[in-house]
Amino acid sequence: MIAGNMKILNLATLPKSLYDILSHPEFSLEKLQALPDGKYQPEGAKWFCNVGDSQTSPAETRHTEFHKNYLDIQLILEGEEIINYSLTNAIGQSAVEKKPDLYILNNPVLTNGILLRAGDFVTFYPGEPHQALCMVKAPATVRKAVFKVPKEII
Structure with a gap:
């Protein structure tokens, strides 16, 4: 897991492949904030980004997930959320695959x-369990960009 902020991207110690994605001219914080909901993928890229609004809720109502083939970069565009996580490898733990590469522990x-908060991001590598969209004080809308990066380009 690596955390950082888009305004000081060089301090996040990202691998070059992830730094290149987050510093891509089409995906600056300001440009992402202006995009309508949807899936975005630069021509020829193996990675993609989903932009949209979600609702936060109490942690006890949120599922915990991990992925085997993709790394997540979760970037907050508006609002705030807490993401709970563990520094363990979830691969091999009891889980259900809800859809391709989405395992619920x-x-x-x-x-x-x-x-x-807005501009902050966190990466979750394959196997890293995370529980996104946990509310801060009360349920609220958060706007996010979630980048899905195949593990072979990390």
């Missing part, structure tokens, strides 16, 4: 959390 143990 049956009995997650999350020991950490991070508060994210």
Whole structure:
């Protein structure tokens, strides 16, 4: 897991492949904030980005997920959320595959959390369990860009 802010991207110590994605001219924070909901993928790129609004809710109502083939970069465009996570490898733990490469853990143990606001991002590598969209004080709308990066280009 790596966390950072788009305004000081060079401090995040991202691998070059991830730095190149987040510094892509089409995907600056300001341009992402102006995009309508949808899926975006530069021509020829193996990675893509989904932009849209979601609702935060109490952590106890949120699922914990992990991926095997994709890394997530979760970037907050508007609002705030807490993402709970664990510094463990979830691959091999009891989970259900809800859709391709989206595994929901049956009995997650999350020991950490991070508060994210506009411009903040966090990466979750394959196998890293995370529980997104946890409310800060009350349920609220958060606008996010979620980049899906195939593990072979990390």
